[in-house]
Amino acid sequence: MLEKIFEPIKIGKLELKNRLVVPPMGMNYCNAEGTATERFIAYYEARAKGGWGLIITECYAVDQHGKPVKNMSGFWSDDQIESHAKLAERVHKHGGKIAVQLFHAGRQTGSHITGVQPIAPSPIKDPTLSETPHELTKAEIKELVEKFGDAALRVKKAGFDAVEIHGAHGYLIDQFLSPFSNKRTDEYGGTIINRTRFAVEIIENVRKKVGKDFPVLFRISTDEFVEGGLTIEDTKVIAKILEQSGIDAIHCSTGVYKTMQYVIPPAAVPHAFSVSLAAEIKKVVSIPVIAVGRINDPLIAESVLLSQKADLISMGRASLADPELPNKAKEGRLDDIIQCIGCVQGCAGRLFKGLDVRCLVNPLTGKENEFAVEPAKEKKKVFVAGGGIAGMESAIIAAKRGHEVHLYEKDDKLGGQWLLAAVPPSKAELNTFTIWQKNQMDKLGVHVHLNSELNEDIVENEKPDAVIIATGAKPIVPNIPGVNLPEVVLAQDVLAGKKDVGQSVVVVGGGLVGAETAAHLANHGKKVVIIEMLDDIVIDGEPTVKHFLLKDLQEHHVEIITSATVKEIKQGSVTIEKDHVIKEIGDVDNVVIAVGSKSENALSDKLQGKVEKIITVGDAIKVRKALEAVEEGYKAGLAV
Template sequence: MSGFKMLAEPLKMGPVEIKNRFIVSAMVMNCCNEDGTATEKYIAYHEEKAKGGWGLIVTEDYAVDKNGRTYQYLPGLWCDEQIASHKELTDRVHKAGAKIYAQIFHGGRQTEEWIIGQQVWAPSPIPCPVKKALPHEMTTKEVDQMIEKFGDAALRAKKAGFDGVQIHGAHGYLVCEFASSYSNKRVDKYGGNLMNRMRFPVEIVKNIRKKCGPDFAIDYKISGEERTQGGTNIEDTKAMAVMLEEAGIDSLNVSVAVYETWYMQVPPAVMGHGWLADYAREIKSVVDIPVTTVGRINDPYVAESIIRSGKADACYMGRASLADPYLPKKALEGQCEDIITCIGCLQGCTGKIDAGFHGQCTLNPRTVMEDEISLVPAEIKKNIYVAGGGPAGAQAAIVLAQRGHQVTLFEKSDRLGGMYATAAVPPWKGEISSFIVWQRFQLEKLGVTVRYNTPLTAERVEADRPDTVVAATGSRPWVPDFPGKDREFVVSAVDLLNGKLMTEGKVAVIGGGMVGSETANYLAGHGCEVTIIEMADDIAKEEPGNMKRFLMESFREHGVGIYTDTKVMSVEADRTVIGKQNENQMVMGPFDYVVTAVGMRSVQTLRDELANTQVELVCVGDAKCAKNALEAIRDGYMTALKI
């Protein structure tokens, strides 16, 4: 089993036995109908994971009440009319070999009135510090009725074919709100001491068991700590776990945080792998039921070691399943080099969801597109040249080869990756390299000829006459035309990160976008005294919020100076930078070095040279226009499907 003897073992969770210990955690993908029914997109997305070998799939939040949704397009089990569409989901997942739980929840105060059409509900009239809506304080009768709604939703889940439910008692949603003195200030039977605060979740468990019987699994998701002032800590949670076990749950999944500490719920690359496993170990010390862990577990070796250490009985690997739905199958068959490893970038998953779209994955364009994208053999096999081995070009070459084309990739440097390899240099970004290595392995496996240190030229195209040329020539740094930009101490961030030079002392970074900010963090970590100069009103706007929080903390720790709303007018011979801020001229420095990180521009030389020839030419990635990694990889993939 390739070293994964624990992951390969079955696990009994109450009445349900899962075939292995790979579990998909609940993740909002925002792709159901607004009435809570399942779409083909939603079903195909889960079905793909089942085909990939996951033992258990836990779906995203099924609302027990339409007024408990936190997003518009969540699934629901608040009425019988929703059962049929979700029955198709469970039938297809079961046929593919996995067990499936419905995570049931109510958003409580952590939703918004425009989504649910009424005032938000909570145990007490205390706003969520993030959502900032004044809640309706639920009456005792309303609390009693909500318990019944949870039980009714669980019964509908059973009728829909789910193997069990996961009660979402974590992350600051309604069940969690009742359990915590941070959000529950009631003085009736549902407030006050721990026993009373836990009455709501305990009665929900009992109600579900009464309505669904002993052959239906009940899992409970809990925050090991809320990480807020006055919130629950691990000792509180251990006591809660004992009470929940006595109430009749079959297993516990241990997470952390509430919306106020939301950056921990979906930890970015900054945070360590399996960083919550110790919380699970603490819970395991007081209960006899299976306890599972979650939290940036993106590698089967890490998951295996957590289970072997006794910290948890199984591992939830949510975003890992987005990057590669076939991770378990590949791991257990000894094909780890074929696994696409999640890099914790948050661009496609939380980034797209927070922007109002359905979820995506930067590294896997098929994620949540399984119903639309099929990789089928090409009807006409072609001889195709790909110019450029960055993420878009390499992705295009992989898909073209998978479809049966003869592919030759030309890369002007001695390695793949392009600007994406450069992006792996700053702190917390090193895992980007794993995707470049995956692309290299796939190209070798597929028999793609890769010619390093060989740029593709128009002359070679004219001489060889390939059927198609894919221009993936990428982008290059762009520097605005200000006086002094060519001075010897003015250098580009790309050259710096690529190891072509070294800076020290006082350094100004012109440009506070993603590249500039991460370069500044890199320099500060290497002992430089750094100042960022940015024209816009804020820096790092492209960074996902979870990442930006840690980036700003690092800047404060290293004393990085930040000038926003500041345009660079010139770089002087005395090493000062002249800028204009709100019509006021200012002199900054002197600096030992000035690093430019203003932007990128497409390299379109090959495209222009081949524009008037007979060769079929397509452009992908930055060769069209400068893109982020998600857009570039997706463009390379989708373009290759059409050739």
């Protein structure tokens, strides 16, 4: 079933054992001075062990003022070679091949990070950022060309296998390539040849310093998806120029900061959405083409290669979710692969807040040494109360360590609130994690008790050594006159299929649950109004996820009323107050309540003194995101 992805391929003179690539992803694991930490090295080492054909590191800054986040790697100094040489050595120890991506952020950073004014081809600020950049002089451009070449030589000296030049995503080289950001009228602006000149000079400088046999890759945004930006027809011409300048492979991405939803696409974006753009590049070049774009399944990767749309496949967040994906795929263990669900909570969601990267479905990511699963010194009987994602994760880790694990779930199926989260549009992929967790528990011999709520009697009779409480949360019912009418239902009951609603629906609450429930109903032909107290909906949502959710609501004509409170619910109508004006919304068949949840944890107090160790995890402590719930479940499995 999977053959093409495991065929060897050459990039220049570098032979790769398969076609699967870990593309560059900023991790924020390095020291502020750009040197490698043990955490940084261990993260890449895990992917080398996992069997990837090529690992391309996060972007290394060629200048200390070219970083978009503080703890990013760099090769602007010879002093940085030693620590990064250890990274190359550790990857090679496991038979891996590793390239370094070199870049400068240009205008897509800020003085609060670098301490200096950003630079760009033209003094035009990025639409997503606040500072106007300094327009580079020709002399400064020449200096930067040398810095890229010098950094590439450091890559070679440190023992890496190749270098990739980052000309995508709106960073400095792309700022020159694109008319969206390049308004120059000298030899570096205007025509395609002029706008490509900076990239060509960098390639030539790199090649001069690393030699003709050292592989040089180039990453490009095939389409920036912005008005006045690069389109595929522009990029095909640029790709041909780059090939003639001496690159060995072209890595086809999309987007800039303004269109981040296509740089790091969430679940609302179709699988392999930009592969057709890579296929267009492949038509005009003879060097290998790497495709990317929400490819999270080896079967999809295989299909893309068989379609001859690309020569290699980048699977970025798939490699965060499961570094062992290639090994598992090669061994036919597809149901053991943890699939990326496109949530962007732990990766881009954290990185763009200046935090370190994690992964919702794999807490081991970035904590390879800290969270390693070791056999328990003493086998214990461990009970888990609650079969949501936090409870199942704790059961899996405890069982992996050799404990006898019993999981009790009061409902007739596993998954808890996560099952409901998978119902709205574009969210079905969440179910892959539930399926993976259930499979793992089955393989590990976890005793699952459905329709069984763990209580103090069971604990007193069975005498477990530890109890992990993962009882989750329950919906809040607000104190609104009329809330107990039969026409009023909870969002959770609607998503679970327990309650039907009529044609005209008012959703009370514009958080993620309310907005997604509204989208679900609107997609099924309902007329929906959202009422939210705050001045915006989904205020704590991931920006790229929110982008597509708002688009969906707009396309399905969902009315959104913000800064409003519900005063009363009547049969057939809802009374609201907005801007001190009372208004009645009529012809309402049902009102859906989605104003949040509260922790459900009555068990902890009841078990005090009855069991040696009690650990509470997830929403049972405090209602938060799934990222925290899964990590706490994982840690609880380590702690028992």
